[in-house]
Amino acid sequence: MKKSVFMIGLTVASAAIAGATTVDELLAQYQRDGAGPFRAEQGLVLLNQVNSGGTASEGNSCAACHTTDPKQAGKHVKTGKLIEPLAPAVNRDRLQDAEKVEKWFLRNCKGTLGRTCTSQEKGDFLTFLATLK
């Protein structure tokens, strides 16, 4: 019994470490690009930023699909598809895979804001999501 409790504890601990590692790795990479320090409050600004760039997605924002609270589930503004919460605090699958994180930054920054996001913006946003309790 004691052993199994220990094993569960160990598994949870390793999962938590694995999560932190992915974000840490990405932040370190952004720092190598010259970005930083990262501020969670700037991540919140990005979430609510409205595209005014005159592209097809003008008027769009990250929050339009993800809501203004990353701990809530969202809904794709056009297709109605459910989007699971972004915050690892309530959705442990988030921010576990660096490639996946970069894929969505690429697609969604371009699609929503009409441009790629800077390393600074990405770092701020990840810091914001990772520090939500």
Place this chain on the structure above:
Amino acid sequence: MNKKQKITGICLLLICLGSGIALGVSASDRETKDGKQRAEVAPVQNRLYSTECGACHFAYQPGLLPVRSWEKLLAGLGEHFGENAEVTPTTYTALREYLTGHAADRVDYGRSRKINASIPDGEKPIRVTETRYFQKEHRELSPPMREKNPQIGSLSRCETCHTQAEQGSFHEHEVRMPSDGR
């Protein structure tokens, strides 16, 4: 072939037969009386496609559009109905192989065949809703009717009314309109 190999072979054969029977009775893979042609469209059985494309919208079965439509759609993923849906070159190749390999003009499924037959040779629709077959099948959903029941929403959201859409089955008797009590 030794005895062990024989037994393994028989087991594999039984597993294959079993899967065949299971597929044979699924709603999306029904065979007509002559046993040759399957109705409906083949369900999506490709994890990459489900995650890459199905994350944002209903994972339209490849059998809903012909090869030339999928090619056109894939070539424009950077501007995908107003959104960016770029994928890595490796993912692109795999998605292309899956979509074109199972396209409406490559498979023998009843509804795929009908959709394909309704598209004139020179056309490459990238929306299933633009095909004549789709429009004929949904002709009763007139704009005034949809205004009365706004929950139906966009006709691109198959799963709103077609309860078995994900399984590739779009039978009329499986339709449940939102809040019409049917």
